[in-house]
Amino acid sequence: MPGAAERFRSRAQVAVIVAPQAVKIEAVSKVSTTQKLGVAARVAGQQARRSRTVRALGGAISAVGRSLGRVLHQLWLEVMGLLFLLMAFSGGVFLAREYAEYHARHTALWHVVIAICFTVTFAWFGVSSFWRARQKSKGSR
Helix, strand or coil: CCCHHHHHHHHHHHHHHHHHHHHHHHHHHHHHHHHHHHHHHHHHHHHHHHCHHHHHHHHHHHHHHHHHHHHHHHHHHHHHHHHHHHHHHHHHHHHHHHHHHHHCCCCCHHHHHHHHHHHHHHHHHHHHHHHHHHHHHHHCC
């Protein structure tokens, strides 16, 4: 039977061995809280993917998003077409003024040519934008 001194020494050794582990456990617990949250989030995500309600909501949101995206793109094309046609109209007004100035011999021919190029270019941009919007609306039906 071991003496009192040996029993005390073995208890002291156990206490020394436990103390460093307790410190390590505290350090691990800070990291493991983050890991636990990550695991919990992963499990929640897996459960959500299995849920018919969550999948149905995801599908609904996706369908609405696609539809809204198509409508907003068509609206964008129409608004830009209108802006381009307004710019072509202002170019046409400038062209008429420059043409009158050219006939009165107050300006050079290249002013008229630039006004023609500007007006035709922006008229083409406007018409093609409306044409693309119409093609998109035909394709989505």
